[in-house]
Amino acid sequence: MIHAVILAGGKGERFWPLSRAQHPKQLLKINSDKSMLEETLERMKEFIPVSRTLLVTGMEFEQGILKAVPNLKPENLVIEPEGKNTCLAIGLAAAYLKKKDPEAVMVVLPSDHLIEPREKLLHVLGIGCAVARQGDYLITLGIPPTRPETGYGYIEIGEQFSSQDGVNIYRIKQFKEKPSRTVAQQYYLDRQHLWNSGMFIWTARSILSAIKHCVPALYRNLEIFYPYLGTAQEKEELKKLYASAENISIDFAVLEKAENVLTIKTDLHWDDVGSWLALERIKSKDRDNNVILGQALSLGSYECTVVNEGNGIVVAYGVSDLVVVKTSNIVLVAHKTKVSDIKEILQKLAADPRLSEYL
Numbered sequence: 001m002i003h004a005v006i007l008a009g010g011k012g013e014r015f016w017p018l019s020r021a022q023h024p025k026q027l028l029k030i031n032s033d034k035s036m037l038e039e040t041l042e043r044m045k046e047f048i049p050v051s052r053t054l055l056v057t058g059m060e061f062e063q064g065i066l067k068a069v070p071n072l073k074p075e076n077l078v079i080e081p082e083g084k085n086t087c088l089a090i091g092l093a094a095a096y097l098k099k100k101d102p103e104a105v106m107v108v109l110p111s112d113h114l115i116e117p118r119e120k121l122l123h124v125l126g127i128g129c130a131v132a133r134q135g136d137y138l139i140t141l142g143i144p145p146t147r148p149e150t151g152y153g154y155i156e157i158g159e160q161f162s163s164q165d166g167v168n169i170y171r172i173k174q175f176k177e178k179p180s181r182t183v184a185q186q187y188y189l190d191r192q193h194l195w196n197s198g199m200f201i202w203t204a205r206s207i208l209s210a211i212k213h214c215v216p217a218l219y220r221n222l223e224i225f226y227p228y229l230g231t232a233q234e235k236e237e238l239k240k241l242y243a244s245a246e247n248i249s250i251d252f253a254v255l256e257k258a259e260n261v262l263t264i265k266t267d268l269h270w271d272d273v274g275s276w277l278a279l280e281r282i283k284s285k286d287r288d289n290n291v292i293l294g295q296a297l298s299l300g301s302y303e304c305t306v307v308n309e310g311n312g313i314v315v316a317y318g319v320s321d322l323v324v325v326k327t328s329n330i331v332l333v334a335h336k337t338k339v340s341d342i343k344e345i346l347q348k349l350a351a352d353p354r355l356s357e358y359l
Contacts, residue, residue, distance in 0.1 A: 008111035014275035017330035026111040087253040094204040108200040128201040139201040142194025142263040148184035153196040
């Protein structure tokens with residue numbers, strides 16, 4: 001059967017101060033009156049019901065997620081004792097699914113992306129699942145670039161593998177890291193590169209086999225853990241697994257090394273909503289190109305993003321290119337060129353015990 005695996009372990013630090021230690025980005029209502037996690041579940045429900053959905057997340061988020069998303073139950077959650085990146089998270093989910101359903105097909109999705117239209121996504125996923133069943137293929141979804149983006153990884157496509165019902169599938173020539181502005185412009189224009197969306201399709205058996213081949217030490221640890229699934233020792237053995245595991249992404253660990261990787265060219269409106277700058281792409285602007293959310297006023301200000309989630313009012317007067325975010329007890333004022341470096345603020349807060357409450 002087809003199962004959804006939703007990765008929800010990230011904190012979304014670049015959305016601080018709305019994204020906090022106990023209220024991560026995936027629980028923020030950025031695009032609608034539903035959280036991004038709820039939107040992810042909603043768009044998938046016609047294809048994969050919640051009963052066949054696993055959500056991989058950290059123990060610090062468990063209660064917040066169950067409270068915020070009532071249709072998720074504890075049995076839907078795979079709880080990581082600590083963050084060790086996506087290779088282990090996906091490998092662990094594959095082990096759970098293999099135990100439950102040896103023929104499981106996995107659709108791996110981030111919990112905090114904007115994806116439209118739903119019908120086109122589900123059409124592509126259906127074709128991808130059929131291909132994954134036919135062979136030991138590891139399938140990625142690649143998005144045609146709509147701008148020269150430096151914040152995403154890219155996929156250079158190779159020869160066409162197949163075309164099914166209007167969906168083109170390609171072999172992958174090479175994965176590319178986040179490029180410079182000049183290189184991103186080349187990728188945007190050459191039509192040979194796709195954004196790496198972080199959405200994947202494969203069988204549980206195939207991805208575990210690929211991990212065994214590409215990351216043998218991690219696979220051995222998964223093998224040691226596997227017999228404890230569903231037993232009283234599971235939590236303790238899971239801690240041991242994570243303590244010994246390498247912190248590495250599925251892209252670095254497996255996809256860049258494996259030879260059976262395909263990409264589906266997926267023409268969607270897609271955004272990973274990675275930072276406050278994403279609001280410029282997904283929210284309407286006033287006549288001065290400002291994004292204004294909540295009780296706020298802009299006077300003589302240009303190309304600012306102003307978000308008020310607290311009481312009172314925020315006024316932007318005679319400024320430009322700023323991001324201003326107000327919560328109940330934090331005000332962030334940052335130039336747009338510094339928004340990607342918000343982690344530096346969090347490091348300063350973490351270093352001072354008097355300020356740790358603001359993390």
